[in-house]
Amino acid sequence: MTVALEPVAAKPQTPFQRIVSDFCENRLAVFGLVLVVLSIFVAAAAPLISTQNPFDIAGLDLLDAKSPPGTMSSDGKITYWLGTDGQARDMMSAIFYGMRISLFVGFVSVLAALAIGVVVGLVAAYAGGRTDAFLMRIVDIMLSFPAILVALILLSVLGKGIDKVLIALILVQWAYFARAARGAALVERNKEYVEAATCLALPPWRIVFRHMLPNCMPSLIVIATITLARAIALEATLSFLGVGVPVTQPSLGMLISNGFEFLLSGSYWISFFPGVALAIAIIGINLAGDHLRDVLNPRNLR
Amino acid sequence: MIVYIIRRLMQAALVMVVMSVLVFAGIYLIGDPVLMMISPDASELEREAVRKALHLDLPMWQQYLLFVNDALHGNFGKSFLAGQPAMGLIFERFPATLELAFASLVLSLAIGLPLGVYAGLRPHTAGSKTIMTGSILGFSLPNFWVGLMLIMVFAVLLPDLVPGWPRLPASGRGATVDVLGVKLSFLTGDGLLHLLLPAVTLSLYKGALIVRLARATAREVLPMDYVKFARAKGLSERRIVGVHVLKNIMIPIATVSGLEFGQTVAFAVVTETIFSWPGVGKLLIDSILLLDRPVVVAYLVIIVFFFVALNLVVDLLYSVLDPRVRLESRAT
């Protein structure tokens, strides 16, 4: 006699659909995603939606310097909704362009660090033995020092510049991915499908990248979101300290730094609004990432 | 155990050598400190004299050996700018940084632990959800910006707008007391006031981290059989949470707090810059911006040493807190 259990009401859902629907269940996470999309939109469309090109020094009218939010420009053409800074730059336009640089630095550094870290981590996991021990020792040393210090020292050696900031950020971030990729890969390595692939005599790189990598992706994506938020904050901090981006390409951190000197005299908007923009981007990423972790949890994946 | 400590110390020494070479080489390559130190219209002869006095005329490897020799004697050379021994300069400033870091550690534990444990015990209440969302803000908000906003609100806006509202100091250490030759701020009322804003700024990130960690651990510990068994024994809720749960939570909290203490010292660089707190962080930034090589290198060597020592201490602390680890480490 066989079991006559009622069939479980199965919803025909692909894993991706399940992730999307689970994700949308949490309103806070959706709100975070909206913030992220908004930040990206502002950054991408900066030249189109800005009232002024903040890099065009010639177009600035010093008479308008430090105008509070909502002031009309002296030529009466535009309104400084968020005020102007010490050089009469429209803060709103500066923020749009600053977001561009902050997000660019964040995304590029995380993607590069992800690529490097994944290769190192997977190689360590697959090779094992001495290679593994050697690579992970480097990772341990990297991770035992605070990212901000390492980046600070690196930049003091390298000098200013977006490219230099990128190098510093990649160097302090790859180790996180290497450790995570190795951890995930070690778990996957012992599973049957890898054994099966090995039995089929598939080349090692193919087993690693075509078979193991996709299964490590959920945890890597989660770490990438957290790291992205940290990278953006770190770049802002470095620029604030004066070792990050050059004055000619102000990121959000640089804008905040510029406003620091005017803060005590009451011109709060020069630091305040870039900070809000920065916070919106980072909070958005963290809110979405926090829930993404729950949704992508392998225990929930079927 | 002793073998383990020795091995750790040897690793640490290696790390320190590598770091010092890297930094030394890097700073040597990017700029000429002499140019920063004497006026541009100084004669070539004067420059040469300064160069010689600082041994900048020697080849790089000789300069490095000189530096190592000095370092082994606890002498990292003199600051180009202050003319004082770099090591002395750092030791003079270190207590201020440690005081700030400790204050923020205490603050973040005092606030983070109860909130996190509460959120773990009652995960579905509105209060817990608010705490958890708040913790996301805590580690999302850019730290230096929060510092600026605190200055704006408590040192500028509130005292300006609300009559009688006390103006919180936003710069320096305030009055200090000498204890065994070390200046401390927290023993004077004025010093405490000066400590308040920077410590709050610095504790925000860490506090958020502790909230999340405490909650996660509490959620992990609560369904354990030994908690249920404690209830089956008829213990009061207070004893179960206060002893059985809390003692297990304290293991990861202590470990992470210890490791994070290093992060806090590092992040003090930012906080000290904003609040003109006269610690090593501000010294480092100033030295980096002005290419004061001996100070940067001395800072690095000391901070690497500090981190290695901290990691060791945390490991030992961990074994004190967790009896299971204690036994294993004794066996090896």
Next chain:
Amino acid sequence: MTTLSVRNLRTHFFTKEGVAKAVDGVDFDVAPGEILGLVGESGSGKTVTGFSILGLIDPPGRIVEGSSIRFNGEELTAARPERLRAIRGSEIAMIFQDPMMTLNPVLRVDTQMIETVQAHLKVSEADARDRARKALVQVGIPSPDERLRAYPHQFSGGMRQRVAIAIALLHKPKLIVADEPTTALDVTIQGQILFEVQRLCRESGTAMIWVTHDLAVVAGLADRIAVMYAGRIVETGRTADVIERPMHPYTKGLIGSVPSQNTRGHKLAQIPGMTPSLLRLPRGCAFKARCPIAIDQCNEMPALEEHRPGHWARCWRATG
């Protein structure tokens, strides 16, 4: 006078997916000094029954209105939390399944024993320690003073279970609920523990509910057996009656699947299929889908009826 009298106990879990009726209408009595074996496979509700008696059901689960647990005449389902706490550990004690998990790893054994004494008695720490030491001796732990200062991980599994039993015995409870306390142990140690427990119960007149999935264990230990299936008792009676002349096809299946001398060389009988989900119990008898003798009538839930003196079964086809 019975020690414990459970009537129509229903413990349900109100989850997102629906209401899981883990325990759904259970009745039994335990007399002083008596050992009741509560037998069933995982998911049958036997463990939840045990926890319900101690009032240790966590949300989303709760004991449903209309249930009755009378302990020495006192209605526990109506008791205040503070009263329940006072009863737990002193008058009703519990022994858990996995001795590796029941002792707090970061507290010394003396801490965990002394706190139990002091939770119910206003005694000095020295007196409490003395009591703890005696309890350890009672369960056969050598050099108790040294063992008191040790941490749980320094004990073997069998020793830890002895410590847990010693903790349960600290206040000479009137009832002990033992939740599969020997399944995680080696067979030899299992035998020792069974023997000790039986002796202690007989000596002190403590009543006991021994929850297990292992019919062989209770056969030699319990005075009476209650077999649970899908949240209900399907058969109950004196141990000899139930083991030798089982009436419910599920009990017959359980007994048939225990290997013994007589089954050598023969294929072991097994019960086909698996326990139905508590969220989607079929109408009528929960066992009908797996039952070899099911009939149309099984679509109605049969009542627990006394087919022989003192031997009850919940089956349409049970015969005296």
